[in-house]
Amino acid sequence: MLKKAVGPLPAIVVVLAAAVPLAAQAPDGRGRAEPARSTRGGAGAGNQYTVYDDATLQRGKALFTAQCGFCHGANAKGGEGGPDLLRAVPVLDDENGNLIGPIVLNGRPERGMPKFSLTREQISDITAFLHEGIRAAAQRATYPLRDIVTGNAAAGRAYFNGTGKCSTCHSVTGDLRGIGGKYDPVTLQGKFLMPRGGGRGPFNPAETGGNPVTVTVTLPGGKVFEGKLQRIDDFDVALTDAAGEYHSFPRKGDVPAVVVHDPLQAHFDLLRKYSDADMHNLTAYLVTLK
């Protein structure tokens, strides 16, 4: 079969001569636990990434900072002359130190990298630290959000009672009482932006919770059906009436007449109106409602 090397940089040939694959290492003699070998896939990335225990990562970080940080940066993203290791092909392609180990032990004199006399265990810890850095960048669904509460709570309160007209439907001493204690700020922000899921898929009555979307269907003869909307598309509309009876109707253009009422319409309308400051301020205000 044909194969070819791929890489934007001049092909990096890793010399494995005299290298002992670290993957084959035996349990070390110091009594510490083997690094965790469970893996984690998905989360926006395609590869399986090893999950390391905190102790391993802490040791790896300390060693890396002391031994490698001057050239490669304390976070391995590059420093005084050394490349960004989290983007380096030998690190990305490494498995259990098989590529990193020989480079550390032999150095890369042609590039000005000295050799390091580190133990297998130390190299293993450094390798874990680097692989965790790659995983943390690749698996975007795991990115931790920072403190998003930067807004002005007083301005948020004014928006709630004024421009935003939130107080038309909501009360901070009624339905929203204690809301700031119920949700973390990111979830809380998402809740007021769009209380109904992400609002991205087709209408799903199960997502409407206590605020059902209702529909009025008027047949050509004048008979009217009203109730909770179950489904609507170009060809059918379905509802459940007050007695719990399910009704569905074929739609042919404008017949029958269909009027949908969404109690969350104000939230949809606000999406087009919020400034980012409004969003930040309103979040800051709602967070105070403990």
Place this chain on the structure above:
Amino acid sequence: MNAARLLAAVALCVPALPGQILDPALLGKPATDAWPTYYGDYSGRRFSTLKQINQSNVKAMTLAWITRFTPGPMGATAIGGLGTDAIPAGGNEFGGFIIKATPLMVNGVLYFAAPDNAWAVDARTGRELWHYFWKTTGGIHIGNRGVGIYGNWLYFETPDNYLVSLDARTGKERWHIQIADVKQEYFSTVAPIIVGNHVMVGTGGDSLDVPGFLEAVDPETGAIQWKWWTAPLKKGDPGSETWPDENSMRHGGGMTWIPGTYDPDLRLYYIGTGNPNPVETGRGREGDNLWTCSIVALNIDTGKIAWYYQVSPHDTHDWDATETPVLIDGTFQGRPRKMLAQASRNGYFFLLDRTNGEHLVTAPMIETMNWSKGLNAKGQPVPNPAKESTVDGVLVSPPSGGATNWPPPSFDPETGLLYVGTSESYSVFYLTDTDPHPEGYGAAERGAGGFGGTVRAIDYKTGKTVWSHHWPSGGGGAAGMLTTAGKLLFTGDPVQHLVAFDVTSGKILWHAGLTANVSNGPVTYLLDGQQYLVVGAGDSLYAFTVEP
């Protein structure tokens, strides 16, 4: 068109014809008795001159067959690959087995692919003829857009970045070559387009900061003929002035994950490139970041860039400009021109002169769009820096998924309208990586709600929407489109219907309920003198026809 010549060229009993399955002279006059490329021809129009099925009889359109396909090694007639039978955990997180491929139809056989799998199907009956399975070593299994065909040989790409060539007659593997390194989070989904003796191979993947490229490879041997990187490789090279340093351009993304289009007279191959990396923050890559988020014209023989037009300078919202570069021949401001249109993920419609890249039209497609400060002198949207991700979040429309996305649009030369599915929604972009050199995405996105999907018919001369149809169900957005000389537009709604519209008025003329949403671009062809429509929805292909 010369059906006899086309048939001769594609006849599977002829051993490995060096000639093209698709005669370049058929550009704009697509085959009627075959669907030999991802787009049906080289133009990206997905317009068929067939009109046996038309407005007067579409109501009588009926099911010819349905076939449900099962991916995996069970039942496969040939197995290749270097990995395992199972997709690694998490590899299927993007929705499982969905037919996103546009099937090819040549000599009564349909050919299509899904991640790790390829099939041949008797177009008359829907019966599976062979099923090839590739044992994967990983990669994101988000989709596969289909196969390319050249003589007796098929080509398809795998999530772990191999180009696999199969014998179309048997489904047995002929060879495979590695396109890219899966450990760097590349994954490959493109349907190869074959131009002359060039198999056009692209790739994808932006979880880590790796560079994009497009290759032409030899259809017989798989040897690389040329390779074009989507960003400059070193300081001083053209385009390098749009990056702060060599490190940023060599890790700058710009993937090539949708097939390009081709003009045989100009010998130019047109490709839309993906977003820059890091994806959702521009820190560490200050500048326009050429040639990411661009429409690029490459000389087919050399891979040299003839012109480019960047539709999203310095993108920070994951808006790949990979949507189909549709080739339009028509008049513009009174004179005939060779043009190229793109309904782009960033929310704008673009029209260019495809001989030289001259900008002709930029027009917004959706009303909610809020990220741009307006257009510059070249018609490029100017990003508003205030809408780049911040720690406390910014509300942006469209979200990263865009106003539209990869599902192919269609251009009807008879109406002069480009048909495209769009959606209007918002996301909040939170900066998570505050390092001066962020990596990966650098930010997190949370959906903030939206207004559902709309089919738009856009006048190429103005970019204005002439008619639109909003799906009342909510949801939806981009969906594959096909237009025909029967004055019909075929596409899917968000609730599992295949729908036929009047191309002129936007009135719905026919629909059928399927068991999943339409998930590919529909195709049409004549078989035994009868017109068929074939569409993929979820795990099944459906064939429809009007019985004579």
